[in-house]
Amino acid sequence: MTTMAVGTRRRTTVKTSDVVLAITFIGVFRPYLLPDNLVAAMRIAFLGLSLIFLVSHMKLKRLVNASLFFSGAVLLSCVKNYVTHKLSMQNLLNGILYAICLYCLYTIIQYFVQKGRGRDLVSNLYHIVLVYVIISIPFIIFLPPRGAIYPFGSKYFTSYYMMALGAIYMLRHRRSLAAERRHRRLFLLVAAILFVLIWYINCRTAAVAFAAMIAMNYLPDGLKRKMMNHWVMLALTLGSAAILLGLSAILEISAVQFVITRILGKDLTLTDRVRYYSRFTSVLTSGDMWFGYGYASSELRNAIGLGSNIQNGLLQHTLSYGAIGALAFVMTVFLSGRPNVNRQTDCWALYTLVYGMTIAAVVEISFNTVYFLGLFLVMWSYHGTDGIESNYAARELT
Numbered sequence: 001m002t003t004m005a006v007g008t009r010r011r012t013t014v015k016t017s018d019v020v021l022a023i024t025f026i027g028v029f030r031p032y033l034l035p036d037n038l039v040a041a042m043r044i045a046f047l048g049l050s051l052i053f054l055v056s057h058m059k060l061k062r063l064v065n066a067s068l069f070f071s072g073a074v075l076l077s078c079v080k081n082y083v084t085h086k087l088s089m090q091n092l093l094n095g096i097l098y099a100i101c102l103y104c105l106y107t108i109i110q111y112f113v114q115k116g117r118g119r120d121l122v123s124n125l126y127h128i129v130l131v132y133v134i135i136s137i138p139f140i141i142f143l144p145p146r147g148a149i150y151p152f153g154s155k156y157f158t159s160y161y162m163m164a165l166g167a168i169y170m171l172r173h174r175r176s177l178a179a180e181r182r183h184r185r186l187f188l189l190v191a192a193i194l195f196v197l198i199w200y201i202n203c204r205t206a207a208v209a210f211a212a213m214i215a216m217n218y219l220p221d222g223l224k225r226k227m228m229n230h231w232v233m234l235a236l237t238l239g240s241a242a243i244l245l246g247l248s249a250i251l252e253i254s255a256v257q258f259v260i261t262r263i264l265g266k267d268l269t270l271t272d273r274v275r276y277y278s279r280f281t282s283v284l285t286s287g288d289m290w291f292g293y294g295y296a297s298s299e300l301r302n303a304i305g306l307g308s309n310i311q312n313g314l315l316q317h318t319l320s321y322g323a324i325g326a327l328a329f330v331m332t333v334f335l336s337g338r339p340n341v342n343r344q345t346d347c348w349a350l351y352t353l354v355y356g357m358t359i360a361a362v363v364e365i366s367f368n369t370v371y372f373l374g375l376f377l378v379m380w381s382y383h384g385t386d387g388i389e390s391n392y393a394a395r396e397l398t
Helices: 015-029 037-056 066-084 088-114 118-142 157-173 174-179 181-200 203-215 221-227 230-250 254-263 273-278 279-286 298-304 313-337 348-360 371-381
Strands: 003-006 012-014
Touching: 003 298, 012 015, 015 037, 015 088, 015 118, 037 088, 066 088, 066 313, 088 118, 088 371, 118 157, 118 181, 118 371, 157 174, 157 181, 157 203, 157 348, 157 371, 174 181, 181 203, 203 348, 221 230, 221 348, 230 273, 230 313, 230 348, 273 279, 279 298, 298 313, 313 348, 313 371, 348 371
Parallel strands: none
Antiparallel strands: 003 012
């Protein structure tokens, strides 16, 4: 594998796989302020290079991996709806690109971990996400908070990058955060600043999810171990949609009303979300219950009639990719927790990102690529002798 020496005083080696990780990340989490044609060409080139690298550096049996459950369901849904003239060529191509994004994201994580480079993986991801957040901050400060599009996405995606940054930071520095009070105070200060930025851009759901994610880091180890169980992960994922069944009763609780109206500044319809949820069954039965409407379907948007999505992560996947897609998604979630047989808690920070995004998924479509980044990292946190944790269990990340 080719390497490059960077710097003069301290020799740092940048491997080809480090570059591939960076271009894969950019291909998946695309810039938004560049011309669309340029971004599309760049994404296709970057993901193509990523695929070439992975295919040429991994055994065939390792290329067939758990990401194919959901990405395959996405492909199947898009092709089926295109053939039946319910999905445009553009959305078919975008759906194929989305499936490739998920596959490349999972497989590059798998590559690093199986090469014994879990420390490098986490360190590289930390610095990449940090760059995304740093570039976004001036735009957050100087652009009007409502309706703005930031360098790497909407206010939601920008908030989710901050959540990912917090989780990866907690993982990288978990030992010093546990041992040094000064470091804990500094981290909480930075977390408070990120929370204020998320609140400022009027992304209240992400602010609540971010606060919950940070708070979960301080749970007792016994509770952490229980929450790392794959059955618990599955139950909470399903619960993010099932809770809507009792939404009317929940909204009658005075404490809930106080939080929604006084603290979050929303109305009791949750910005008209209650009407969205009430249409789910009719929208589902109007389309193909098995294969859904396909990726970013205009027919789905018209069927919802009130907005571009159903405002719930699991329900959105069900409508977009049908029962097959929803089953593939929950199966991926279930498989992600299975490798952690001994329930160690050293990589708990990654679980907090997944759970934070799950909280947001109750009222947003946050089961997105940032969620999958956290989920795939969880899946490879404890994977026998290959896991992320076993790659650097003996010492703190630098």
